[in-house]
Amino acid sequence: xxxxxxxxxxxxxxxxxxxxxxxxxxxxxxxxxxxxxxxxxxxxxxxxxxxxxxxxxxxxxxxxxxxxxxxxxxxxxxxxxxxxxxxxxxxxxxxxxxxxxxxxxxxxxxxxxxxxxxxxxxxxxxxxxxxxxxxxxxxxxxxxxxxxxxxxxxxxxxxxxxxxxxxxxxxxxxxxxxxxxxxxxxxxxxxxxxxxxxxxxxxxxxxxxxxxxxxxxxxxxxxxxxxxxxxxxxxxxxxxxxxxxxxxxxxxxxxxxxxxxxxxxxxxxxxxxxxxxxxxxxxxxxxxxxxxxxxxxxxxxxxxxxxxxxxxxxxxxxxxxxxxxxxxxxxxxxxxxxxxxxxxxxxxxxxxxxxxxxxxxxx
Amino acid sequence: xxxxxxxxxxxxxxxxxxxxxxxxxxxxxxxxxxxxxxxxxxxxxxxxxxxxxxxxxxxxxxxxxxxxxxxxxxxxxxxxxxxxxxxxxxxxxxxxxxxxxxxxxxxxxxxxxxxxxxxxxxxxxxxxxxxxxxxxxxxxxxxxxxxxxxxxxxxxxxxxxxxxxxxxxxxxxxxxxxxxxxxxxxxxxxxxxxxxxxxxxxxxxxxxxxxxxxxxxxxxxxxxxxxxxxxxxxxxxxxxxxxxxxxxxxxxxxxxxxxxxxxxxxxxxxxxxxxxxxxxxxxxxxxx
Ligand SMILES: Nc1ncnc2c1ncn2[C@@H]1O[C@H](COP(=O)(O)OP(=O)(O)OP(=O)(O)O)[C@@H](O)[C@H]1O
Ligand SMILES: [Mg+2]
Numbered sequence: 001x002x003x004x005x006x007x008x009x010x011x012x013x014x015x016x017x018x019x020x021x022x023x024x025x026x027x028x029x030x031x032x033x034x035x036x037x038x039x040x041x042x043x044x045x046x047x048x049x050x051x052x053x054x055x056x057x058x059x060x061x062x063x064x065x066x067x068x069x070x071x072x073x074x075x076x077x078x079x080x081x082x083x084x085x086x087x088x089x090x091x092x093x094x095x096x097x098x099x100x101x102x103x104x105x106x107x108x109x110x111x112x113x114x115x116x117x118x119x120x121x122x123x124x125x126x127x128x129x130x131x132x133x134x135x136x137x138x139x140x141x142x143x144x145x146x147x148x149x150x151x152x153x154x155x156x157x158x159x160x161x162x163x164x165x166x167x168x169x170x171x172x173x174x175x176x177x178x179x180x181x182x183x184x185x186x187x188x189x190x191x192x193x194x195x196x197x198x199x200x201x202x203x204x205x206x207x208x209x210x211x212x213x214x215x216x217x218x219x220x221x222x223x224x225x226x227x228x229x230x231x232x233x234x235x236x237x238x239x240x241x242x243x244x245x246x247x248x249x250x251x252x253x254x255x256x257x258x259x260x261x262x263x264x265x266x267x268x269x270x271x272x273x274x275x276x277x278x279x280x281x282x283x284x285x286x287x288x289x290x291x292x293x294x295x296x297x298x299x300x301x302x303x304x305x306x307x308x309x310x311x312x313x314x315x316x317x318x319x320x321x322x323x324x325x326x327x328x329x330x331x332x333x334x335x336x337x338x339x340x341x342x343x344x345x346x347x348x349x350x351x352x353x354x355x356x357x358x359x360x361x362x363x
Numbered sequence: 364x365x366x367x368x369x370x371x372x373x374x375x376x377x378x379x380x381x382x383x384x385x386x387x388x389x390x391x392x393x394x395x396x397x398x399x400x401x402x403x404x405x406x407x408x409x410x411x412x413x414x415x416x417x418x419x420x421x422x423x424x425x426x427x428x429x430x431x432x433x434x435x436x437x438x439x440x441x442x443x444x445x446x447x448x449x450x451x452x453x454x455x456x457x458x459x460x461x462x463x464x465x466x467x468x469x470x471x472x473x474x475x476x477x478x479x480x481x482x483x484x485x486x487x488x489x490x491x492x493x494x495x496x497x498x499x500x501x502x503x504x505x506x507x508x509x510x511x512x513x514x515x516x517x518x519x520x521x522x523x524x525x526x527x528x529x530x531x532x533x534x535x536x537x538x539x540x541x542x543x544x545x546x547x548x549x550x551x552x553x554x555x556x557x558x559x560x561x562x563x564x565x566x567x568x569x570x571x572x573x574x575x576x577x578x579x580x581x582x583x584x585x586x587x588x589x590x591x592x593x594x595x596x597x598x599x600x601x602x603x604x605x606x607x608x609x610x611x612x613x614x615x616x617x618x619x620x621x622x623x624x625x626x627x628x629x630x631x632x633x634x635x636x637x638x639x640x641x642x643x644x645x646x647x648x649x650x651x
Contacts (some may be wrong), residue, residue, distance in 0.1 A: 054545050075551030086543035091564045100560075101550035151549075 005030045005188035006156050011060035020046050021212045033182050033189040035199040038209030041227045044192045048158050052081050059229035080149035081158040086141045088133040095129040098148045119150040139170045159191040208232045230351035233277050242321040244276045260318035265343035267355040277345035286338040296338045408621035417615045433620035446603040454475040455597055457522040458574050465528030470558045473536035490526040517591045528573050535569035570578040
């Protein structure tokens with residue numbers, strides 16, 4: 001045993017001439033919940049299907065529980081998968097759906113029944129066992145699909161956007177249940193989603209993918225506070241991080257239109273063209289003048305979100321940015337926005353992060 | 364009429380118009396149905412006429428005197444029970460075997476990736492367009508060389524799979540979501556288990572439709588059984604009835620009685636399977 005439930009070594013996938021996954025490496029510890037996020041078409045499903053064995057890998061190796069699996073059929077990889085559209089067998093009852101894999105393993109009927117009942121109890125679908133999938137609601141189908149995966153007691157669970165067909169309330173509820181189930185069973189899970197909240201709340205580690213490559217791997221906090229590229233910074237966080245184009249010289253960031261910001265020491269070593277980034281929640285509308293660094297602008301639109309307000313502000317010397325405010329202000333009001341130096345991000349023109357943000361010395 | 368269509372009609376006008384439309388549709392359908400049914404009615408009534416009334420001129424639809432003589436003739440002059448059995452063996456055998464082989468071929472064409480798959484599919488489409496008349500002489504020669512003339516295998520084997528069946532089932536299988544087989548594959552199902560436990564159970568209507576097509580076609584088929592069998596004991600019903608068609612005289616009454624008897628089992632089977640049949644046609648998107 002390596003202690004890793006799943007390892008991907010420089011995995012690549014070609015569809016004809018198109019390379020859709022490239023040089024993908026990842027080590028997943030036993031019991032870890034990894035969330036794969038990335039824009040549509042970046043290769044998340046393809047990667048998951050390669051782990052499952054539904055697609056061949058073009059290069060590299062898939063290792064599950066210490067064993068190379070490149071040529072092992074899906075049924076013998078010790079994995080279970082929950083599909084986005086559930087893929088329940090329409091002609092079988094819930095119990096038959098959940099027991100199908102065990103019947104294929106030729107387990108005795110009593111053992112199958114015991115394991116199906118146990119999983120059904122855990123998911124509270126015991127009363128549905130004799131129904132057909134067509135007689136279930138979307139949320140119930142989702143549970144059955146999860147149940148079908150659980151009964152197999154796999155080494156690794158694969159989820160491909162399992163909640164995307166549910167309505168908002170059910171999504172939150174099921175998300176919490178998946179988290180509980182994970183805490184309860186301690187399974188290794190690879191979870192693909194579009195939904196940032198799902199990613200941030202569920203993940204032990206998040207893998208941000210872009211165009212078939214790993215953009216960054218890290219805990220939700222690392223990904224959020226220390227994005228390694230402009231892509232990750234823009235992809236994670238709603239509303240999106242504000243970006244201001246300009247250049248750095250002598251420890252100051254200046255934009256062409258006359259904006260100037262003094263940079264903290266960790267960023268001041270940079271030189272030349274750069275992009276300044278700051279998240280809306282770190283850009284606060286400030287009331288009275290203070291000695292902190294500040295940006296000035298004119299209020300365009302304000303959005304009331306309950307616990308806070310999003311202020312769209314056109315900078316006096318620069319683009320429109322989104323900031324956070326506590327109280328409503330008159331339209332077109334001139335506002336002053338303060339921020340902490342530790343929350344500033346700086347990217348080079350290729351999109352790589354410059355310097356480290358607050359606290360750690362990560363690259 | 365024109366006024367109704369040109370001016371935006373009031374709500375009552377719409378109702379009248381749509382009822383008119385329904386009536387017209389029904390009338391047209393009734394005419395078509397009559398045209399289709401008429402030969403059958405003629406056949407059945409003729410089977411109850413004495414020979415003298417059949418060829419009379421001008422022809423009359425209803426028999427002047429009703430007789431069962433033709434039916435007695437069918438029973439006594441050809442081994443009717445044996446022919447019935449032969450028909451059941453041929454049509455039934457072909458139906459069962461070709462459903463099996465058609466569905467396996469369709470599974471391979473819709474689910475497996477292998478070199479030459481598309482070429483094979485095109486070849487099957489081409490075969491679909493070849494009329495039987497083009498093929499029956501070479502087929503006869505092959506069956507002869509295999510020593511299968513005048514036997515059940517000669518009747519059944521050449522029909523054991525067919526392009527139309529493969530095509531129909533392939534198209535149906537293509538509509539079944541791929542995720543189902545993938546889920547089954549992950550659940551450890553073998554290729555055969557996916558075919559047997561996932562694809563086939565979900566294809567009930569398409570299989571029933573095809574079963575009826577196969578059964579009807581082979582039950583009614585005349586030319587092939589006539590060519591391939593020589594002894595009266597090996598004939599199917601339609602081919603056996605040909606015994607009443609002499610070179611100079613045709614015994615219409617007996618033929619009509621035989622044809623009526625041949626039709627009956629089919630009618631019963633159809634009534635039973637009608638629900639599936641219509642569902643299957645709707646699902647596979649082919650028109651009856
Ligand atoms: N069977 C295939 N043949 C050819 N190209 C494919 C195939 N499957 C996927 N692709 C391509 O591979 C790329 C990655 O697809 P994939 O489904 O993995 O994306 P994804 O990240 O899951 O997207 P989404 O978030 O929309 O589900 C896409 O450009 C897609 O067009
Ligand atoms: Mg996907």
